[in-house]
Amino acid sequence: MIAYRNATAADADAVLAFWATAAEDSHRPPDSADAVRRLVARDPEALILAVDNESVVGSIIVGWDGWRCHLYRLAVAPTHRRQGIGRELVARAEAKFASYGGTRADAMVLDDNDQAHRVWSTAGYAPQPEWSRWVKAL
Template sequence: MSELRIRAATADDIDSVLAFWRTAAEGTSISDDRDGVERLVARDPEALILAERPGELVGTVIAGFDGWRCHLYRLAVHPRRRRQGIGTALLAAAEERFVRLGGRRADAMVLTRNETAHHAWGAAGYTAEEHWRRWVKPLTGH
């Protein structure tokens, strides 16, 4: 198995990340477009973490920290590359980032219907907190 490289995304990676998410991510988000990812990379250049094998993007995670909480989004591994430790490596990199920034607790946004992801997050030591309900409001006017 070829060596796995973990690194922060750059503006040059945006198109390949968007294409990757169409293949590897479960569902899409209103911010899954060039403008949204450009804003993320410009605002927090270390937040979008990539996993690569030579010549191939194989995984992503967004490790956002707002100064109060650590948030994980878009943990995605290419379907042909799953169960090879890529997700584990991405989460380790995200958690290391959070510790460096002084974060104390990480939460993950996971679709209710994505049972495969529920098992993966549980195996990584994350616990579903059923007493929380997420409220969402799309923002307009930007």
Template sequence: MIRPATVDDLGAVLDFWEEAAENENRPTDTHAALAALHLRDPDALLLAIDGNEIVGTVIAGWDGWRCHVYRLAVAPARRKQGIGRGLIDAAEERFRALGGTRADAMVLDDNTGAHGAWEAAGYRRQAEWSRWVKPLPR
């Protein structure tokens, strides 16, 4: 089952990401940041649930203009079972319902294990653009 996260899920999502998500080259996720996302857009964080267990996540971010996909993660023991594809499909359906026309996914170059999943879902690396980042001091 895929559903939006609730406020009560946020701590479990952070624990899940420690095990299942790519955590290199990125700021540490915090409960406050996840709570802020949920407050701003409660339907953005989608969870794949099996019984009471989180087995996958994706953030389907919509800013009113562009569609951005972040934090696609599947439990290591559950990979290659279609969970990631189901989450990508759910994110795309959300975007279509909101009027989105193109989605982009943030995938680290070194996360080669994820490249095949994105390619299988029809995503292609866009060679002519680079992502520019600047950490914002608190």
């Protein structure tokens, strides 16, 4: 049975191991356990996990800056895909946004990640062609 809960600092290593096998990691700076711990310390509700017998099988980061709603790192273990876990993680994130007073959510999705496109489309999201993401490494 899948349980859903907020991540804790103690989950940092397990989350990194999970992302190494389940998440798309191209085009991004390397992750670290310290970064996961900082995220959880700053906002204990930001990282939602799906857990199966203490193993992380899904994740989503719920980014709320007080103005906009942002979703990152939606991932489901290959062994657990097509069971509704991604859909449930998105629904839980959207419920958090609604409780904060958020009115629109956006998701960071790689252009060439076709599998993710299907998940996000099913959840009601669509690309916004008039915007581009601009980045700078710090």
